[in-house]
Amino acid sequence: MARIQLNGVRKSFGDVHVIKGVDLDIRAGEFMVFVGPSGCGKSTLLRLIAGLEDITSGEMRFNDQRVNDKTPSERGIAMVFQSYALYPHMSVYDNMAFGLRLAKGEEAETRKRVERAAEMLQIKQYLDRLPKQLSGGQRQRVAIGRAIVRDPQVFLFDEPLSNLDAALRVATRLEIAKLHHDMGKATMIYVTHDQVEAMTLADRICVLRDGLVEQVGTPLELYEKPASVFVAGFIGSPKMNFFSGAHASPLGAHTIGVRPEHLLAAPESAGTWSGQVAHREVMGSDTYLYIDVGGPELITLRETGISGRNPGDRIALTPMAPHYVHRFNEAGRPV
Amino acid sequence: MTAETSFSQAPPPEATRRSRLTAQRIRSAWIFLTPMMLALALVAGWPLFRNIYFSFTDASLTNLGAAQWIGFDNYYSKITLPSGREITSGLLVDPEWWRAVGNTLRFAFLSVGFETVFGLIVALVLNAEFKGRALVRAAVLVPWAIPTIVSAKIWAWMLNDQFGVINDVFLKLGLISEKVAWTASPDTAMTAVLIVDIWKTTPFMALLILAGLQMVPKDIYEAAKIDGVHPVKQFFKITLPLIWPAVMVAVIFRLLDALRIFDLIYVLTPNNAQTRTMSVAVRENLFDFDNFAYGSAQATMLFFIIALITILYITLGRVRFDGGK
Ligand SMILES: Nc1ncnc2c1ncn2[C@@H]1O[C@H](COP(=O)(O)OP(=O)(O)OP(=O)(O)O)[C@@H](O)[C@H]1O
Ligand SMILES: [Mg+2]
Numbered sequence: 001m002a003r004i005q006l007n008g009v010r011k012s013f014g015d016v017h018v019i020k021g022v023d024l025d026i027r028a029g030e031f032m033v034f035v036g037p038s039g040c041g042k043s044t045l046l047r048l049i050a051g052l053e054d055i056t057s058g059e060m061r062f063n064d065q066r067v068n069d070k071t072p073s074e075r076g077i078a079m080v081f082q083s084y085a086l087y088p089h090m091s092v093y094d095n096m097a098f099g100l101r102l103a104k105g106e107e108a109e110t111r112k113r114v115e116r117a118a119e120m121l122q123i124k125q126y127l128d129r130l131p132k133q134l135s136g137g138q139r140q141r142v143a144i145g146r147a148i149v150r151d152p153q154v155f156l157f158d159e160p161l162s163n164l165d166a167a168l169r170v171a172t173r174l175e176i177a178k179l180h181h182d183m184g185k186a187t188m189i190y191v192t193h194d195q196v197e198a199m200t201l202a203d204r205i206c207v208l209r210d211g212l213v214e215q216v217g218t219p220l221e222l223y224e225k226p227a228s229v230f231v232a233g234f235i236g237s238p239k240m241n242f243f244s245g246a247h248a249s250p251l252g253a254h255t256i257g258v259r260p261e262h263l264l265a266a267p268e269s270a271g272t273w274s275g276q277v278a279h280r281e282v283m284g285s286d287t288y289l290y291i292d293v294g295g296p297e298l299i300t301l302r303e304t305g306i307s308g309r310n311p312g313d314r315i316a317l318t319p320m321a322p323h324y325v326h327r328f329n330e331a332g333r334p335v
Numbered sequence: 336m337t338a339e340t341s342f343s344q345a346p347p348p349e350a351t352r353r354s355r356l357t358a359q360r361i362r363s364a365w366i367f368l369t370p371m372m373l374a375l376a377l378v379a380g381w382p383l384f385r386n387i388y389f390s391f392t393d394a395s396l397t398n399l400g401a402a403q404w405i406g407f408d409n410y411y412s413k414i415t416l417p418s419g420r421e422i423t424s425g426l427l428v429d430p431e432w433w434r435a436v437g438n439t440l441r442f443a444f445l446s447v448g449f450e451t452v453f454g455l456i457v458a459l460v461l462n463a464e465f466k467g468r469a470l471v472r473a474a475v476l477v478p479w480a481i482p483t484i485v486s487a488k489i490w491a492w493m494l495n496d497q498f499g500v501i502n503d504v505f506l507k508l509g510l511i512s513e514k515v516a517w518t519a520s521p522d523t524a525m526t527a528v529l530i531v532d533i534w535k536t537t538p539f540m541a542l543l544i545l546a547g548l549q550m551v552p553k554d555i556y557e558a559a560k561i562d563g564v565h566p567v568k569q570f571f572k573i574t575l576p577l578i579w580p581a582v583m584v585a586v587i588f589r590l591l592d593a594l595r596i597f598d599l600i601y602v603l604t605p606n607n608a609q610t611r612t613m614s615v616a617v618r619e620n621l622f623d624f625d626n627f628a629y630g631s632a633q634a635t636m637l638f639f640i641i642a643l644i645t646i647l648y649i650t651l652g653r654v655r656f657d658g659g660k
Contacts, residue, residue, distance in 0.1 A: 052557055073563025085554035089576045098572075099562035146558075 001185045002062050002076070002153035003028040004049060009058035011044055018044045020211035021058070026187060028063075031180050033198045034191045035234065036208035042191045043158055045208065049189060050156050051075050062153070078147035079156040082163070084139045086131040086146070092118075093127040096146045110149075117148040120182070121175070137168040144179070155188040161197065169194075177201055195237040199223075207231050229332035232257045238288060240326070241299045247273060253327035253335055260288065260300040262324035263317050265309075271316025275299065277309050291315055383638065389631035396627045409632035426632050432616060436640065439612040442525065443593035446532045451586055453533065454540025459570075461541065462548045472545075479538040487602035490531045494518050494603075524609045528600055532593070540585055547581025548574070583654045590648065594641045613637045 004026040011019040018041045026032045034042045047053045049060065051072040060067050067075055086095050093114060100110045118124040121141040131139055140160060147155055157176075161169045177200070180188055192198055198205050199219045207214040207222065207230075215227040219235075226232035232240045240257045248256040250272060268274060275293035287307035290298040301317060309315060319325050327335045390409055394402035411425035426432055461472050478486065493500050496516035505511045517527045551574065559569050597614035604610045611619075617637060620630030648654065 050561065052560060071563070072561045077561065079558075079561050081554050081558065083552070083554050085552070085558040087555055087558070087573060088552075089573075098564075102562060102564055102568065150562075 001028040002187050003064070004154065004187060004189075005059075005061040005064075006049075007059040007061070009045075009048060009060060010056045011041075011048055011053060012056050018211055019048065019056075022211075022213055024206060024213060024216065026189065027203075029185055029187055031188045031190065031201055031203045033202035033205045034189065034208055035193070035195075035198045035205060036214075037234070038193070040208045041211045042208055046079075046156050046158055046189060046191050049154070050077055050079050052079075076153040077156055078150045078152035078154070080140075080143045080147050080158070080160045082159045084131070084143040086139060086142060088131055091128050091130060092123065092134070092142050092145075095131065095142060096149050099146070099150055113149045113151075114145075117145040120148070120179075121145050136163050137172065140164060140172060141175075144176075148179070148183070152186060155183075155186050157188070157190040159191055159193065162193065169197075173197055173200065195235070198235075205235070207234060225334070226257075226326065227334065229255060229257065229328050232326055232328075238300050238302065242297070243273065243293075243295060243299075245295075247293065247295055251325060251327065254330045255328040255332070257326035257328065258319050258324060260302040262320045263299070263301045264320050265301065265303070266316045266318040268314065268316045270318060272318045273299070274314065274316040277311050277313045277315055280307065280309065280311055282306055289315070291317065293317070386631050386638075387635050389628055390635045392628050392631075394628045394631070396622065396625050399627070402628070405628075409628050410636075426629070426636060432633060432636075434608065435611050435613050435616040438525070438610060439594060439596070439614075442528065442532075442596060442610075442612060443590060446529055446536070446593050447586060447589045449529070449533045450537050450540045450589060451582065453537045454544050454585070455582070457537060457541035458544035458548055459574075461545050475538045475541065477538075478535045479542075481535075483535065483598045484602055486535055487531065487599050490527075490534075491518060491603050494527055518604045519607065521607070521609045524604045524607045528603055528610050531603060532596070532599055535599075536589060536592075540589060543585035543588070544578060544582055547578040547585075550581070551577045580654075583652050587645065587648055587652075587654060591641065591645065594644065595637075613640070 004024075006022050006024040009019060009022045009024075010017070022045065034045060036042050044053065048055055051067070051070060051074075055068055062075060072079075087098065090098065096114045096117060097110050100113065101107075114127070115124065118127055121144060123138060123141050123145060126134060126138060126142075131142065134142065140163070144160070160176075161172055164172060173196075176190075180186075180201070190197075190201060202219055204216060204218055205222055206216045209230055215222060215231045217225075217227075222231060222235045226235060229242065233242070236259055238260045240259050241263065243251075243256040243258075244254065248254060266272075273293045275291045277289050278292045278298055279290040281288040281290075285305070287303045287305070289301040289303065289307060289309060291301060293299050299317065301315075303309075329335050389399075389402060391404060391406060392402035393405050393408075407425075409425060411423065411427045414422045414424070416422060457475060461468065461475065465471075481489075492498070494502075494517040496502060496514050496519065499517070501517065502511070502514045506514065515523060517523045555573065556569070559573055564572070595614050596612050597618065600610050600612055600615055601618070613633065614637065617630050617633045620626040620633060622630075624630075
């Protein structure tokens with residue numbers, strides 16, 4: 001169980017300011033997901049929490065204890081790296097047992113813990129293999145297993161699934177969700193690019209932008225009440241549609257945002273916006289229509305099932321209900 | 336491999352295409368290999384063959400053409416004198432030769448041993464991040480870049496018994512009470528040679544090991560930090576096993592060099608029984624003493640001794656030239 005507090009945490013590499021003052025309170029036992037565009041500082045923030053990088057200024061507390069100067073091993077964390085970072089010359093068993101042996105654990109206890117973790121992750125039959133003799137997904141599970149056996153207070157994951165194929169991602173995602181449930185008391189911090197991972201795994205999501213926290217909240221809060229145009233555009237897939245200028249003024253705001261799943265094709269006369277279908281993507285369960293309403297970007301409309309509309313068709317659009325309309329001012333803040 | 340066996344059982348149409356491709360690959364491999372094999376045969380194979388041939392003759396430098404076949408006499412021969420005394424002669428019972436072999440082996444193992452340890456330390460230092468690392472990396476290479484003859488001459492002067500700076504400094508520091516003939520005295524000659532060779536070749540060793548170190552992925556050190564691995568333990572449990580293949584290859588390069596050592600000893604400690612190595616002995620017999628056939632026998636023996644050590648090293652050390660991938 002560990003509560004992690006960051007107070008005004010900054011990090012610079014020379015002249016490059018990467019983390020520009022982050023305040024964050026991660027509750028004990030929480031599953032926190034960091035998302036944000038590439039280069040916004042997610043990995044750096046995670047590495048600061050891990051203790052792999054020094055904090056330039058600010059304070060970090062684990063359970064109300066200052067840990068700025070504690071080494072990674074003293075912080076009681078475990079980290080799963082994107083690249084797995086397994087010791088290439090050690091068997092799966094040794095990879096998992098290495099840290100425990102160093103901590104002068106009893107060999108019998110070590111074996112018990114490794115075997116339990118291996119069982120949980122279904123890698124028991126690979127314990128004698130070297131990492132290079134495993135597939136990417138198996139390596140990933142070994143990396144997670146190595147983290148589990150340490151029985152850490154805090155789990156850190158840096159894009160652990162990004163090297164896996166789609167099917168394996170889903171399977172491993174479910175395993176991680178189960179892991180969080182089984183290890184109920186461990187705090188987990190998880191960095192990802194993937195919308196679905198963020199929405200499905202997180203208790204709360206922290207959206208980072210350019211070294212600053214943009215918004216922290218539960219997945220639904222972020223989806224329903226984004227605190228800025230940036231978050232609105234970042235959370236949700238396909239991306240939220242934005243209307244501005246003459247397209248926004250009928251609804252009385254600088255920028256209007258409506259999610260593709262909250263738009264409705266309407267009769268030409270009743271539509272708020274109208275345009276021409278430019279492109280069509282059929283997913284099977286849904287169809288995405290890309291509509292040119294004369295704005296800078298195409299507007300996406302998500303229709304259930306296979307849509308009968310074709311590129312070139314005229315179409316009028318309207319929000320499904322008034323509360324699906326997000327209004328933002330010039331500064332990109334909600335009004 | 337398994338794929339090929341299943342192909343041979345029931346060759347589908349691709350099998351023929353594939354084998355044509357294979358044939359083409361083999362052909363181009365030969366085209367690339369032939370020039371090198373020709374060159375090797377000319378510059379290494381033929382001299383080696385001639386050398387082995389001369390070792391079975393009584394050839395003399397003045398008249399190589401008149402060489403007569405005398406069988407194994409250069410290696411071993413036994414004459415029974417009329418008095419009944421038996422006299423054995425030849426390379427195999429020549430104490431001078433075996434002493435040279437001993438000198439060579441001692442030199443090779445000591446120099447390569449120290450160079451490996453120092454090279455490892457230097458490589459670890461050069462692998463760390465610090466300001467001006469590129470400059471230090473270049474500077475470290477200087478001893479290796481100086482031609483051996485030049486550095487041997489430099490050291491010969493520094494170690495000179497009358498005018499050498501080393502005697503001067505040691506005297507002033509009170510480390511020695513009188514001037515020492517470092518390169519001539521039987522007690523110090525081998526040490527002097529070793530010091531110069533280690534000074535000269537450690538950079539080469541360091542560079543080869545550094546290349547190995549840079550192949551080690553950085554992230555496993557971060558994993559080690561999280562596992563809380565002590566730096567010393569980290570070196571022995573993680574770094575060393577991972578660079579071991581590179582170290583083994585570096586050692587064999589150096590070992591081959593050291594077993595053939597000639598120039599440094601020839602310049603630094605000429606005519607010194609304590610440092611005469613196989614190559615020096617070979618040269619003396621071939622050209623200085625006009626024992627061309629005997630020198631050839633020594634050269635042949637040198638070849639086989641080095642070959643034997645190399646084969647032993649590669650098989651016992653399980654050296655992998657592909658870097659252990
Ligand atoms: N050691 C370093 N020295 C200098 N700059 C660095 C260093 N590490 C990271 N940065 C910079 O900090 C910024 C944030 O990097 P970081 O790796 O945290 O991004 P990220 O959000 O994890 O991105 P991605 O999603 O692509 O992994 C980048 O602009 C990067 O160039
Ligand atoms: Mg990253």
